Amino acid sequence: MLRNSLDTRVRTASDVAQLTDSPLVGRIGYDAASERGLTLISDAITSPRAEAFRRLRTNLQYLGRGQGGNSFVITSSVPDEGKTSTAINTALVLADAGLRVLLIDADMRRPRVGQSLRLEDAAGLSTILIGRASLREVVQVAGMGTLQVLTSGPVPPNPAELLGSISMVRLLECATHEYDAVVIDAPPLLPVTDAAILSGMTTGALLVVGSGEVRAPQLAAALESLESVEGRLLGIVLNKLRGKDVGYSAYRNRSGQGPEPRRVARRAAGEEPADRQRVIA
Template sequence: MELQDYWVILRKRWLSIAVFTLLGAALAVAASLAATPLYQATTQLYVSVKTGESSSDLLQGSNFTRQQVTSYTQLVTSPLVLQPVIEDLGLAARTSALADRVSADSPLNTSLINITVTDENPAIAAATSDAIAKEFKTVIAQLETPSDGSPSAVKISIVRDAVAPEGPSSPNLKLNLALGLLVGIALGVGIAVLRSVLDTRVRSETDVARVTDTSVIGTIPEDSDAPEHPLIVQSSPHSQRSEAFRRLRTNLQFLDIADRPQSIVITSSLPGEGKSTTSINVAITLADAGTRVALVDADLRRPSVAKYMGLEGNVGLTTVLIGRANVEDVIQPWGNGFLHVLAAGQIPPNPSELLGSLAMARLLEKLTSQYDVVILDTAPLLPVTDAAILSKLTGGALLVVGANKLHRNQLAESVGALETVGARILGIVVNRQKRKQSDQYAYYDYTPTPATSADSGRGGKKRRAPSTGRVPQVPEAAAPTAVSGPTTLWPGDSLSETQLKDFQRQQAQNAPAQHQRPGS
């Protein structure tokens, strides 16, 4: 991972990192408040050796004491010193327990010994420290006494008596709080990085780029109302999802201009990634642009196009493939007439064989000769092989990737399945991608709004209409008149004689009303 990746993780997981940081600080404060306060008292000793008055004797004595001090610090916690202290003070503790609360050290290159005692009671800590220092002097005098009974050359002097401390030495609230913050930050960052490494879900175009070099030609944002409104281009034509489908349509129109595919398979890796809704909305946007589109529901296992579009689904593709009907008899017009839908029909027992049959190849050839674009909604790639079979027969495949649903290894397997059969992958569409408010261009309010002003008729100035809550009504004379006739005609098709007469009669009836001025 690069430094930029870590920065992205920190920005993405900052909330969890902050939670762990605060949790670490809270635990540190709680542990500090729950801990029993301990007090430390220190007695300082000085070790000297009786020597001659010459400089060499003094130097030898100084070196001797420094060497002996190291051994003396180890004797402070020995039972030889601590047992008499326990008996004298009447402490209810064993020598091992008292030794855990006693420490001795010697500053570097000095003849000093610091004896420190830790206890819950500051007075007991000071008294115990002084008692240990006095007993230590006695023990050293006994150990250093020559065999001839002469006085010991080593002299132990108490240079600083222990004083009962005013404040506890532990817990240290500030230190514990700082450590808790550091541990919380480290734990939060570590868990965030670990989650990012272990999380293999495809969430954005960056994750797609880690798996394949295939271009992402469309990104459809997430919408909580998408399941209730699958035909978003029709139900909410000015929404962000609708605009995203229009951008996808534009990218498809400019895809391989020299060799533009006339038939496109739209599939996904797993069920529930939105391949059917993508197929339908792409077909609607193409038809809105004046392209003659045939939408074929080739998902012969779980068909859904007819249900979403409110069409008859009992007859359709399977009916044509088994020879019981012609495609002209079962294909259904939808919308403005530029879109025709071929439902799946009855679910057959052998979907893969039907889709890979000669009858299917001939049907595709016929549809591509009659329509500008043929879109086939197929079954997912990983559970079955239907999409791979059709991708080989068509001009290419469009792979829909459901954000936060598909894993990278599954995407790689789907791309490999298409490449294995030699299918042409036209591009990838990332569906239901979560975006921040700043990424959704929310500050551009470019949706149509009703007019709120009218001409005042004086001086050419406009006067704001009073807010009555009513929608302005358009006079019937000014309303545009729809042209009658079947909605299945393509642009450029000639009208019949009856349709032409009806059109001329409607134009003659509307002409006086269109020239009449309001108020005349």
């Protein structure tokens, strides 16, 4: 009993609901293979994990339509909650739906997208932000050729300044016009605020919560970090779920238009639209 009372790790949707009323937009099961390397998802895969990402795709498309935008920051409270695998697989399933998708690795302190997708990283986001290349010059193709990726590029000495610069604003403006969806893998919210700042430049942020990987005070601090810079939190993705905690539900508001930012996500699932319906603005 004492050990349980001292264990503040966040594991379930109920634990998350005690800290935020933001909607739960995804439940992703634990994947042992992902601990050894990234497990990529595509529409050819029919596993429960793949289906979970397709449901996340549907919810994300609703959020994009509801918020009038198509750019999404994916972050976490602390490292190792699975934000990069979530960002990559979310981008892949969006591309599988026929959308033109750009995945940006904005975690310039600990970049992993390029390595995970076996892409070159000699030039990328940092190269653009210091004015030495354009997006078209450094973007690369991944997956089955439908996903385009902007790797982080060389690690700069001042990532926070670059991510908060007018150059980043202009890049995102360009990308949101060029692509149907822009997915950004951002640094964890603790201890830096890069992701919170980026959320204000985009449609908003999805906060990945690794079940058993983050403690309640850390998650609370991450949420406060977003609020302190008036960042937009679109919803929570509960990742690395095990056993009975894995449930796949698409949360909707009363109008049937999908989850709304900063609303309680404790509703019964309804009938979902077709996965491939294009509803991103």
